[in-house]
Amino acid sequence: MTSKSLKSLLVVALVAVAAYWYWSPFLALWQLKSAARENDAAAFNERIDFPKVRDSLKSQFSAMFEERLPAAGDLDDPRAKAGAAFGARLGAMIVNKFVDTMVRPETIMRAMQDGRLTAPGAAAPGTQPSGEAGGQAQATKPKLEWTYEREGVNKLVAYATDPQKPTQTNDEKLGLVLERSGFAQWRLTEVRLSGMPQRGAPIAVTVYASPPQ
Numbered sequence: 001m002t003s004k005s006l007k008s009l010l011v012v013a014l015v016a017v018a019a020y021w022y023w024s025p026f027l028a029l030w031q032l033k034s035a036a037r038e039n040d041a042a043a044f045n046e047r048i049d050f051p052k053v054r055d056s057l058k059s060q061f062s063a064m065f066e067e068r069l070p071a072a073g074d075l076d077d078p079r080a081k082a083g084a085a086f087g088a089r090l091g092a093m094i095v096n097k098f099v100d101t102m103v104r105p106e107t108i109m110r111a112m113q114d115g116r117l118t119a120p121g122a123a124a125p126g127t128q129p130s131g132e133a134g135g136q137a138q139a140t141k142p143k144l145e146w147t148y149e150r151e152g153v154n155k156l157v158a159y160a161t162d163p164q165k166p167t168q169t170n171d172e173k174l175g176l177v178l179e180r181s182g183f184a185q186w187r188l189t190e191v192r193l194s195g196m197p198q199r200g201a202p203i204a205v206t207v208y209a210s211p212p213q
Contacts, residue, residue: 028186
């Protein structure tokens with residue numbers, strides 16, 4: 001083999017590695033979606049960092065409570081201060097318990113199908129719980145589409161997009177955040193709920209190419 005052929009093979013190998021590195025988050029998301037469709041809990045769990053997902057949801061719910069409860073330091077009445085402090089502690093306890101109960105493989109699988117996170121056992125949004133009408137509602141429900149944004153080189157956000165609501169912004173959609181570890185290993189680390197405050201969210205750069213469905 002000539003030196004020129006070796007150089008050509010090296011270039012091809014480098015291009016292939018670079019392409020795999022770039023498309024690896026989309027491949028990981030496709031594998032996650034496939035595992036959810038096939039109800040393959042083992043393969044699904046391998047691609048989720050459950051402690052980080054729980055922390056992301058607790059942070060969002062805590063921020064929501066903080067927005068709605070007055071800060072104890074801003075109140076003059078001692079009883080109001082005590083009530084605000086108690087409310088904050090109670091809210092944190094409720095949030096932690098609720099999120100720990102909610103974040104299960106089946107709820108995240110369902111979120112990827114419905115485009116929203118619902119409590120275990122709750123009826124799917126926009127459907128009837130049972131009977132022929134309920135089955136028809138499920139059958140006619142439009143399939144979610146996914147749009148993607150990169151936040152730096154180590155994070156990809158996939159947004160569940162309802163084709164019947166094309167004017168929705170990304171803040172109004174469920175967002176699944178995958179983070180890279182190592183060379184090209186990606187795991188789900190955040191679930192961003194629609195309409196919830198995000199703490200320290202970086203500026204996103206839109207990616208227009210999409211992976212195979």
